[in-house]
Amino acid sequence: MxxxxxxxxxxxxxxxxxxxxxxxxxxxxxxxxxxxxxxxxxxxxxxxxxxxxxxxxxxxxxxxxxxxxxxxxxxxxxxxxxxxxxxxxxxxxxxxxxxxxxxxxxxxxxxxxxxxxxxxxxxxxRSPYPEGEPLATALEATSVTLTCREVSSVPPADTTWRRGQQQDVIVPGSKYVLSEDGPALKLTILNVSQDDQGVYFCRSQNALAVRELEVYLTVKTSSAYTGAAIGLFIAALIAALAVVVAKTLYASRHRICLGGGFEQIEEDRAEVLSLVDSDDEQLFQDAVPQLPPVTPDPQTTLVQIHRIPSSDHEDAETAEASWQQLEDTEQTDEPEDLVTF
Structure with a gap:
């Protein structure tokens, strides 16, 4: 064969x-x-x-x-x-x-x-080593799920969820739901209340050792979440104001650095305003010519009409034209723009 x-x-x-x-x-x-x-x-x-x-x-x-x-x-x-x-x-x-x-x-x-x-x-x-999040937060009247994973132990460890310092074994029922998702052991707490707040233990044990994962559950009311939202809004508002102030300072940095700070800026601004006011006043007086002396006549009233310039450039031109017109009027002894009442 x-x-x-x-x-x-x-x-x-x-x-x-x-x-x-x-x-x-x-x-x-x-x-x-x-x-x-x-x-x-x-x-x-x-x-x-x-x-x-x-x-x-x-x-x-x-x-x-x-x-x-x-x-x-x-x-x-x-x-x-x-x-x-x-x-x-x-x-x-x-x-x-x-x-x-x-x-x-x-x-x-x-x-x-x-x-x-x-x-x-x-x-x-290998000794067991349960892993998970040590802190959990839930809102009243909702459900929360605590998760624990243990994959390193050899032989495989027996993993259970317990509650309180006495580590009372949690029994599935109307309040608690235990489920497995691969190596993860999940504890779901239904209709959370303030009584559920406290410490929970994910306990893993094999022949070598016993290891525990401690998870603290915090239960909050809706008012606590509202206060947190208001706090976040105020913090965002303060941050926005800080950005605005920073941009303003940055835009004025050359005047702050060269002019000696905010006080110097205010002083410069006051001087500029004073100078502008005095220049405008003098320019207005120069732009409006004085009426020539007229012999008083109880029967006649002379009125000369002038246009007030609207800009610096027009002020100079109008002033020069006004003086030229006044000279022409004196030469002809017949002033223009006169109205007899």
Whole structure:
């Protein structure tokens, strides 16, 4: 037989018959197929209701003949570990002798494997480490969900939610809802009230240690949220005013730096206003010519009409035109723009 497979193993019979003498003879033989299964042994743990010990199982099935299995603690002398020829081998360890990071390994050997060749599986013990947000806030009459994740423990830890310093176990009901989302254990508190405010514990335990995540829940009323909103508005308003003041100072920086500050700016502004007032007054007086002396006549009243200039440039032109008109009037003795009443 070529390419013998493990399923070919069994008992085979050969039957011979003589038709002349009507005699038969048979012979049987058993075929044994030595076989090493693919893969490695499997290491598993047996769930336990208490944490005083840990039970492990190493299994490597499908090999013929049965392999030789051995559990070995890498911190101990391998020669002290017993080996057994079996498809499965269990190991019970006292929890008090375990430590975080300790590794135990199951080694499988088979006679078809080469010298020194072996296949293994192992466990590295890890203490639990629950993770989550330590602070939570909820509004009255709403629901809040506290979440705890624990993924590092080996063997897997038993995780529960508890409440208060006495760590009373939380039982699902009309007030509390417990749910699992992958490695996350969630606690939902319904219809939150002030009585629900306080400390909650996510407690994880395996044979190595007990670890807790402390979560403090704060319950607030709607008025508290209103006050917080008002506070945020006031803070934003103050920030906006600060921006306006900063922009104003930045726009006046050249006068502040060169003129000696705000006082100098006010003084300069007062001087400019005084100078403008005096110049405007003198310009107005210069722009309006005086009426020439007129001989009093009880029957006649002379009125000369002048236009007041609207700008500095027009003031000069109008003043010059007015003087020229006055000179022409004096020469002709017939003034223009005169109205006789």
């Amino acid at each position: 070529d390419q013998v497979q493990p399923n070919a193993q069994g008992v085979y019979s050969c039957v011979a018959a003589n038709a002349v003498s009507n005699q038969t003879a048979n012979s049987s033989a058993e075929l044994l197929v030595y076989y090493v299964p693919d893969g490695h042994p499997e290491c598993m743990w047996v769930p336990s209701v208490n944490y005083s010990h840990v039970q492990l199982v190493c299994s490597w099935s499908g090999a013929y003949p049965a392999p030789e299995l051995r559990w070995r603690d890498e911190a101990q002398d391998p020669a002290q570990d017993p080996a057994q020829v079996a498809d499965s081998l269990s190991l019970t360890l006292n929890a008090s002798l375990l430590s975080d990071g300790q590794t135990v390994r199951c080694t499988g050997r088979h006679q078809l494997l080469g010298p020194g060749e072996e296949r293994t599986c192992s466990f590295t013990f």
